[in-house]
Amino acid sequence: MRGKTHCTIGILSTIQACILFKVPISIFNLVLAAVFSILPDLDESNSTISNVFLKQDASKLVLKIVIYIINFAIFFISLKINNNNFFLSSIVTFIAIMILESKLNHILLRKILLSLTLILLSLCLLFIKVKIYFVILFLILASFPWLKHRSFSHSIFAIIVIYFLLKQIEIIYNISNLSFFGTIGYASHLFLGDLFTKSGIPLFYPISNKKYSLGYFRVGSFFNNALEILIIVVLVGSIIFSTIKI
Structure with a gap:
């Protein structure tokens, strides 16, 4: 799916989850979910998130x-x-x-520059003595540009790693629901996004390279774009229904 679609779905999924689990919503939390909803595509050098770090x-x-x-x-x-x-x-x-x-x-130069940018951020955080979990998070992200597209970054294990690191940061700095919003945003990219594309995602990578897919359309095609709109409409409808029900 396209970056803007991932971002929209990430925000809507977060709002829906907040309603269901009665978690307070703030602009910061929605921005956090939006950012994490496009992070998996750091393994694609020309993705939306890659262009955020380097035009x-x-x-x-x-x-x-x-x-x-x-x-x-x-x-x-x-x-x-x-x-x-x-x-x-x-x-x-x-x-x-x-x-x-x-x-x-x-492409090669972009990978190098993206990784160096994220490594530099890690070193800066280390220099100002930020807790190590922040540094580890950025170092992991620095490896993403060198991964094969839709490999580890699009697996369940990546979600677990992201949740664990965010949870430690949340506990150390007392940031309410950091892991909740970040993980939902990240997971939405996989389960409400790329899982519905023809190429699918390797959910259990690196244990298995098998890719799972619930869709038959190529990214960018008319039918895939229509599917993206449908998912967004369903999420909006679900949010409205949940709000009325409450």
């Missing part, structure tokens, strides 16, 4: 700068090695350009 235009610009710097360095090093032979150095640089552009692509 595509920015990473493309960085890629160009990196390639230019490396090529200039190769050219001048080659000149030095080959006794200022301009022609030979130009050939070496041209070959280096072809190799670089085939190996160092935009």
